[in-house]
Amino acid sequence: MTLGERLKALRADKKITMHDLAKKLGIGMSTISQYENGRREPNISIVKKLADFYGVTVDYLISGKEEKPTKTNKTADLADDETIFTYEGKEIPPEDLEYMKRILLGGQHK
Known part of the structure; x- marks a missing residue:
């Protein structure tokens, strides 16, 4: 190539x-x-x-001798208040993040 x-x-x-x-x-x-x-x-x-x-x-x-880097998965903790979470380029509203957290906790409230 x-x-x-x-x-x-x-x-x-x-x-x-x-x-x-x-x-x-x-x-x-x-x-x-x-x-x-x-x-x-x-x-x-x-x-x-x-x-x-x-x-x-x-x-x-x-x-071309080095391998092209593979795509790495990015991770973030939903408990991290400093991280801005997005979906399809749009910021996820705080109330939706709270809803996601509740789902992940099995519907339990913190």
Whole structure:
């Protein structure tokens, strides 16, 4: 797999458009296309930005030798009042969180 193919695969995994990626990196959309199609190679500062954005190492982007990190499960404790819980990008209201806690406790009140 080439650098461009890895970049294209990572962007697809992240479900982000070329337009959105270009805006995040501060470069043109055609430049992203050229990277992904192997017509142009990014400079080291762009490679670093891409690696940070995708959560991979520079070595993985350049050589493909490192394994792409697997998605890790995130956990949070419902008892943690500092955590903002969301569902589909929207904050879960406090009364719904209390309802969820009661369900998890078997309907018992604290």
